[in-house]
Amino acid sequence: MTSNRRPTETELIAWFLAPLASDAAAFRLGDDAAALTPPDGEDLVLTKDVLVAGIHFFADDPPGDIARKALRVNLSDLAAKGARPLAYLLGLGLHADWTADWLATFTAGLADDQRTYGLALLGGDTVSSPERLTLSVTAIGRVPRGGMLRRDGARPGDIIAVTGSIGDAAIGLQLRLDAGLSGRLGLSEAAAAHLLGRYLLPQPRSGLAEAVQRLASAGMDVSDGLAGDLAKMAGVSGVRIEIDAGSVPLSEAPAWPSLPIRRCGRWR
Template structure:
């Protein structure tokens, strides 16, 4: 008689992933695939993001934070489309030197976010790699049929809005890279902690999904830098616009850093990892949208307006055009 086919991979999955994959659709991670009955009268929203150690995160970031970040990056895409999460699949390519303690913390972080955001882990694949830790998450969401919020829906004479505050994560990254910069040495420790946390732990704006569906013409998540991403959205929509830099919402921590080192303003406007929502709204929808956003606890700010002529102008506090060295951050 031969054994029951158990392998090292099966044991690994049983130890680290089965305990967090408790949704029925995951089938205990014992099947070839997950099985999910889609909600009636909904469209599916499908997104997939990959990250690599040393490229998209620091190899010594806390494992729970790495798990949460890749999860939330995907959830942010769902939020921008007006969707609610249905579930996620994880692919994990692991170097040999990853320890059991690292995996336990990673799995705990992933499971906590899956619970918090009602986005159950439904399956995936774990493989070995001689290279850096590499992972991808595929997230599935649902939006009422025909109601998803496209990136291509902006039209002239709409308001451009953004959620939350911009630039915190980019400043948190710069602090990680060079804490001795003048913008950071003078900061209150609580401000440093705020920026560092915003880099490590994006806040997917899923609570805004309903307001976006009800009021927005176009939406996207701001992942590669505000100015470049808004430029992308308007270009995809076939229009242009302008952003008033002085209206871009900044946290107290970001304001303090920029006051100490004004060059960090450009970093805030063009750095990546905000995972806030940018959207355009017909002018008649602005008040209702802002009220709905306040009602779910996510303040949003009008930062500019669209126009027929292509291109995006960035106007400084005095109304003068600002020139930036680069519009957005790219690892590519």
């Protein structure tokens, strides 16, 4: 798509969004709603995140990466529940400066991740957003009947496990905000690129969903920091959680020695 003419809403849906949709459940986005039947013996798990330009991503980020981020933060929530991706709904609040080329690149990013994670678009809505780009994704996953992991399942004697290195995205954001920080921390180009990438593109642990569902007693996505999210889990589970901060897996990128880290912590 290279034309400078802005498509109508009907054209926008037909050209950019309908190719992403499930034929069986979404009717190629030709109806007002979709119909989704859970597979036999399974429950549906639903989660939603809203992302706003200038708050959750930078407005000048590549459109395809913005799309992937909006989808992946939801897929990460599903993985933490032990759920495998099935489908999603998309709300697009487009700012006045959007173009057909921008939207083509945005939906190409969605298409790539749909193939990677095995899900399809069911529907959604498009509106004009007067101030900034706003995205809303509702992701739908599936688990064996009664098998969704909740936050309140933590029990005394449980082991706290995480599936990746902690804090990379937080450092990546700081690197994005402060161009000189990489040099002050002594980061190589490769290390800085890794941390920036962890902020720009979350890596949902969808491949571990089945193991999480089978082995864990409680689960949640780490999105507000390890300490904050452990406090939430401890509160609803009625337990005290103790960790040795020295055992928390951190990135190999040598930024952490320059940052304050508490050696131990308790949350209850």
